[in-house]
Amino acid sequence: MTHSANRIVDSDTLAVRRASLLVGTRIAVACAAVVAVVIVAVFVYILSEISPGELFEPVPDTDNLQVSAVNLLWAAAVLGVALIILAGVLSWLVTRRAVEPLGDVLRLQRAFVADASHELRTPLAVLDARLQILQRTLPAGDPSSSVVAELRGDAKDLIHIVNDLLESAEIGGAAAHDTDVTDLVAAVDDAVQSLVLIAVDQHITIEIDATQPAPVRVPASSITRCVVALLDNAVRFAPSGSIITVGVAVTKKMVTVTVRDRGPGIQGIDPARIFDRFAHSGAAVDSGGHARTGFGIGLSLVREIAVRYGGTVHVVDSSVAGTAIRLTLPRSRQA
Incomplete structure (x- = not known):
């Protein structure tokens, strides 16, 4: 059996991953939008202050540092991209940490369902057995036979529900094994x-x-x-x-x-x-x-x-x- 076959991947884990990805993506997009607006504002301001012919002319400052408008725009663009990537990474990390309690709650819910189902299976089986005995001991034509039959049907429905709950909890918490075709x-x-x-x-x-x-x-x-x-x-x-x-x-x-x-x-x-x-x-x-x-x-x-x-x-x-x-x-x- 390979290592990947032993990994536990259930619907709860996938739900947490999807939630993390969705929230992280939304935060990253919002941060990227803010950065993009700032960069566009810088571009608009610089282009509004100089003429097209001055784009490539170095502009001296008081410290004798010369930089052209085009270089400044390139620097702003690179900085903006870097900030967007940083925002995406930080959003993903923060979101993963934020949704961890959700995963814990889902695992606790699954454990509770499994425990409760185990506790309910025996008394329901006993109830069904007693109703079966009662049904067999009733004389033919007894008016209560139909009521007992309905009670047995209700007991079986409860047993099926409990079995479904237990199977769902156990399947979700176990790794898939190799199986034949x-x-x-x-x-x-x-x-x-x-x-x-x-x-x-x-x-x-x-x-x-x-x-x-x-x-x-x-x-x-x-x-x-x-x-x-x-x-x-x-x-x-x-x-x-x-x-x-x-x-x-x-x-x-x-x-x-x-x-x-x-x-x-x-x-x-x-x-x-x-x-x-x-x-x-x-x-x-x-x-x-x-x-x-x-x-x-x-x-x-x-x-x-x-x-x-x-x-x-x-x-x-x-x-x-x-x-x-x-x-x-x-x-x-x-x-």
Whole structure:
């Protein structure tokens, strides 16, 4: 295993780096603008005080130092460039130091999520087991059977949420290991099959468009987990009777999976933020979808997995005609 494979790079680290770069760039641009204004003012003043013919004539001062206007302008320009570069370097250093507490907070948040999830898994598993025993002991036709079944469903939902939280925290805090080549198309097909029943119940069709193998060095379970999360989100907002398409494209270096629904689009939140943990969207509108809001932990987990294996995930487009989300992973050259 190479040294680079052991390096821990998660979405939180990348977010801190992006914030540092963004703030540092803005400060550097502001400083550069101030310096540029000063230099331009010097140029304008010098050119307004002398005629064009005097630009190259040396101007003596009281100490017998002779300098031409052109040399003075060149000196001012060089000094301005040096000050701009210095401002950029200092802005970058200061910004990196300033955002370090943000990185610490994100790491503490991840640790808290992992600890809380571990603590919740056991009591939830016990609760589900007891509800299962109660469900089996109820006589046939008991009016409380439906209520117990709903309670079991609620308990399972909580267990899934806790598992997602724990998986997100653990993936983000661990380095990626070398893995065998996986056919992404097969993993995508597994994900589609696991969501077909839910989609059929809501009269939604899921179609796959994959014409060739897509080799990647990502565990099949991780790919399936990502596509399940993307499809779950699409089914949640897709109107009844619509079609969800899953397209797989292969280039020389990358493999992409694009999930497109015909829902109302992302509402109530910046599309770029739907992959943040605990981000919530607006409710589905009249064009279809469920009333429950939020993108849950699932999409943040997709980003964690994508970043871990050198990929990305982003919203391609989102409008009243639907939403398309694309997962991109490096293509493996070894079959």
